[in-house]
Amino acid sequence: MPSVIPTAALIIPLLIGGLLLRFRPLVALTVITLLTGSYVVSDWNTERPATGFVVALGAAAWIVLAGAKVRSSLGVQGTRGETMLIELRTTLTAQGELPRLPSGWRAEMAIRPAGGASFSGDFVVSTTRGDEVLEVALVDVSGKGIDAGTRALLLSGAFGGLLGVVPIEEFLPAANHYLRRQDWDDDFATVVHVAVNLTTGDFEVRTAGHPPAILFDSWSGRWQTRDADGPLLGLMEAPEFEVNRGLLKQGDALFLYSDGMVETPRRDIGLGTDRLAGHAERLVAQGFKGAADELVEEIGGPGDDSAIVLIHRQMHPSELVVPSCQAQPTHRRLRSALMRSLGTAGHAH
Structure with a gap:
């Protein structure tokens, strides 16, 4: 039903299968999808780019299989590897x-x-x-x-x-x-x-x-x-x-x-x-x-x-917050304050 379902919709099962299926079932799905796509385009007239569609579908299948192969080597499937x-x-x-x-x-x-x-x-x-x-x-x-x-x-x-x-x-x-x-x-x-x-x-x-x-x-x-x-x-x-x-x-x-x-x-x-x-x-x-x-x-x-x-x-x-308007470096101000306090204590004694 080309007027209802576009031929490009054949890519959708590949993408879903790449997320949900393990490698061997995904290979079977890919073969079925390619055969279906070849059968569909065989009825096209010469004015439609059948070869380009088959190549695009095959490229999508290869990408999905390559990603699934990597996830299969890790023993995970779908997005579990990324998770x-x-x-x-x-x-x-x-x-x-x-x-x-x-x-x-x-x-x-x-x-x-x-x-x-x-x-x-x-x-x-x-x-x-x-x-x-x-x-x-x-x-x-x-x-x-x-x-x-x-x-x-x-x-x-x-x-x-x-x-x-x-x-x-x-x-x-x-x-x-x-x-x-x-x-x-x-x-x-x-x-x-x-x-x-x-x-x-x-x-x-x-x-x-x-x-x-x-x-x-x-x-x-x-x-x-x-x-x-x-x-x-x-x-x-x-x-x-x-x-x-x-x-x-x-x-x-x-x-x-x-x-x-x-x-x-x-x-x-x-x-x-x-x-x-x-x-x-x-x-x-x-x-x-x-x-x-x-x-x-x-x-x-x-x-x-x-x-x-x-x-x-x-x-x-009490000495952690120092006004930024003072020009002297912090460590010098603190040292000066300490020396003044020691001097005051000495005079008191």
Whole structure:
């Protein structure tokens, strides 16, 4: 009934079958559809483009079968494969959420995949040991996009299971041992691992082929890199990882970041680190609120995955909000206020 049902309607069963049927029934449906289409066009007169319709129908059938073949190899059908990827991405994101910290501490993180992809080779795992120690590991898996994202998903579950379970100094050796067991050819991972005592402010930084952490000293206004040499994960059997210890005083902040934040083909990593610290300097006056998202958007390289974690030990709540009209840097105003208060106390005694 060409006057009621257009011949192009034969494509609709193919599309529906591609969503609902498994591969073999879909092949049978495709053959039936092509035979039906050939029978229909055989009655057309010479003025109608029969060959073009058959070619278009065959192309649609090939596209549907190719997509179904991929889903069949995964053991899923229809849109379940896409749903599974969304769930995996949600899981990866949830594992990177930072724990709630006690009063006086704040932590932020932000990750931006390269090229606007849904999966990133950078991920964060974190935990707290009781209410005293915060552990955070920022991991950068080799590669980009989906390839790196699948490995990141595997490692995030493993590293998240190790963090907070093994002793702090054994986390990187245990992570390296797990990566070696995967027997990946040339793939590796870099990690920066930090443990912060939320009572005293003491911290330990260990890195495995990763850019060093950056410490902002609020009392001197200086930015310091915290180097801790260590080899890439997955390349050596029994590597050794150095430790860099320090103290987070009130107002200080510690930045962990991936190489996508500081390194580009045209920019050395040292210059990138200076650029990152210079941009973060502008955020001191606002107490680094929203700093992670802003730094990723402004500093992160578009061609590489970018990630950053900020751990900030806040000042006294009465000193957190400072009028923007004052010209002096925040850390200098706070230091001056403290010195005046100490001087007043001394005269009183």
